[in-house]
Amino acid sequence: MADRYLHFTGTAPGRFLTKRLGLPAPAELRRWTPEHPALEGDLLHLTATEPLPGLADVLSRTGLPVTAESARPAAVVVDATGVETPAGLAAVHAALHPVVRSVADCGRIVVLGAPLSADDHHQAAAQQALEGFVRSLGKELGRGSTAQLVRLGSAPAAESTLRFLLSPKSAYVSGQVIEIKDAEVTAPGSWDRPLAGRTALVTGSARGIGAAVAETLVRDGAEVYVLDIPQSEEELTRTAVRLGATALPLDITAPDAADRITQALGHGGLDILIHNAGITRDRKLANMPGERWSSVIDVNLDSVVTTTDALLKSGTLREGARIVATASIAGIAGNAGQTNYAASKAGIIGLVRALAPQVADRGITVNAVAPGFIETKMTAAVPLFIREAGRRMNSLAQGGLPVDVAETTAWLASPGSGGVTGQVVRVCGQSLLGA
Template identity: 55%
Template sequence: MADRYQKLTSRPAGAFVARRLGLPRPAGLERYRPGQPVARGPVVLGGAAGGRMHKTLRELLESAGAEVLPAEAAAGAGPSVPAGSLVFDATGIDSSARLRALYDFLHPRIRALAPCGRVVVVGTPPEHAAGGPGEAAAQRALEGFVRSVGKELRDGSTAHLLLVAPGAEGGLESTLRFALSARSAYVSGQALRVTGTAPVPATADWERPLAGKTALVTGASRGIGAVVAGTLHRDGAHVVCLDVAAQAAGLRAVADRIGGGALELDITAADAGDRLAGYLDEHHGGVDVVVHNAGVTRDKTLGRMSADQWEAVIGVNLTAVETLTARLLDSGLLRGGGRVVCTSSISGIAGNVGQTNYAASKAGLIGYVQAAAPAAAARGVTVNAVAPGFVETRMTAAVPLVIREAGRRMNSLKQGGLPVDVAEAVAYFAAPGSGAVTGQVLRVCGQALLGA
């Protein structure tokens, strides 16, 4: 559904009225197009003394084709255009006093950041800080800092915190590229941990990182699932699209459009695991990426909710994820180096009136991801989740106007997301280069004001 308010305020007269009345003015977001550079405009790279990531960051930025400027390039000096990104290595900050380095780097530059720019801070997971409580406190402070910066940025710019464990530096590239690029247009104020120390395979073609891979997407006949399927296909995967028989026409249309397979299956059926395993074994000999996107809602306040409404939501959204993943892992059909991506929700983080069943299922997915990731890591399999906020779909188009507008505006970007924003986050987790990232829940919500 079109955001008419955003279109209105993008025009001079509408922008003038919004400015005079103190109303939000959502900026147009630059979203990814194939062939687009990773970084938009020059990247200013700085860091605190003693940081361990500066050399790695420079090498990765140059490898991505970015124009890298030293920290000495002050705002308004050097390039004739504003910096597209400000990247800061904060791993050398080992005390609260040294947090001043963040201020000294960003203060003179942040207001000159180009529209749809990026602020990326790279730190150490506090639990991996070797310098005791003082360093752990300083590294934990980075999260509050980045979340606040994200809420201060304007013109579609976003902020990201990348926490890299010692020894995991070689697994940073995919995450850095995602944070800098237009693929992360609707992600801001989030922390991503890069903690895996096993070698990550080199990516030969960043435009098609999934070439030669087989991906499964549940709930693929429409909405976010259909866009996820298309995005994984764009990245080179052969996609098996799965949905219930009632959605057969839409399912076949999506599969035909991307040259994929179509599998009609009720994922809550007692034999669903066996049927899915049989199909994947017969047609593809296994699977590399599993995206658990299928989900249902049966909204009622708890006192009016029937047992069937409770069971339907928990069964599709949570139990089926557990049983199908276990079946694929136990059978060996989910190949080594595989990727599992679950679709949680902001409702699972913040809760929502009339959605006790839905919020429980989506919070349960977060618990599942965090618990399943360590066990799956032994086979090189990662388990992660995306948590969409307000995304423009047919479901949100049916929401009453006032609630819909609140959902759109109550985030740092002052607008709803698009299905492609969720799909880009899924594709990031699905990429072979993201093997050092697991057990993560990435909010795709424009830094919603609800929840953590």
């Protein structure tokens, strides 16, 4: 559904009224297209302390011209990995204060921090301070710009993440804290098609976000299987034909779902498992019968746990596989009338954090995306005033698109993202709800 307010604020009368009345003034976000795959402008590389070894080389491969000075940078990276005391935070302020106003519209600011030390409370205090700094900065920037904090120990493991955050693909991701573990990361053969030679399964992909995820994985070179309930077989088949994917009509809650997935793959295994299938059965707890509760838990959470366990046990999920599940900001902040849905999505977060270290020795990563207000047929049916509140209550003052969730999922699914695991990344324009 079109966001008429967003369109209106882009006109001269709209700009005048929003400024005079103090109304939200969303900027039209610049998303990835084949014609414009990169941000337009320089990458300003600033250092608050001793530079992180190898970072300059990684930044030089992001596709943006790297410079130490720029009048209108498209992106700014501030290396604050060496900040070890609260007093050292002054260098972060000194680096960004002179340039923050000059960042181009729909620009990117990425602050690099270090993992929090368990033995040095001075360092931990200073590095944790960066989180509050970045979340606040993201709410100040406006004009479609975003801010992120990336905690890392070494530069090479961060290349996939920096490529994503410093590109139009991350348009609706802001105010996030991403931790990158030191890991042996194999760069894809081509950063333009990083999933070439890999097989992916996307559940709940007949339409909406799931179909967008499948389309993005196909764009990035993956062989994709699209799965949805048999009742949606006709629409699922149309999606599969359009994308050149393979349709798999199947109820993911079926006891033999994992076995049937393995059979459909034949002798091949699975490199990417995307858990997107989900339902809502909203009603306040006092009015919610048991069937409404259990159906949501079964689809959104229990099927994710049982299917993942079975595919791991059978070896269908190969070494180095990527598992990405769909959480929600409802699972982080809660939502009236959605105790069942919020419980299921919070459960996904618990699953990701606990499973990630269990499969790390096999090179498998487990992460979640947590969408906020995304423009879909479901949100188009939401009453007008609630829909407008959902759109405006984030730092970018607009709803996201299914492709925003898809781009984030594709980044997590990349073989180059081996250092990113156990993470929950919100795709919500930095919603004012939750953290």
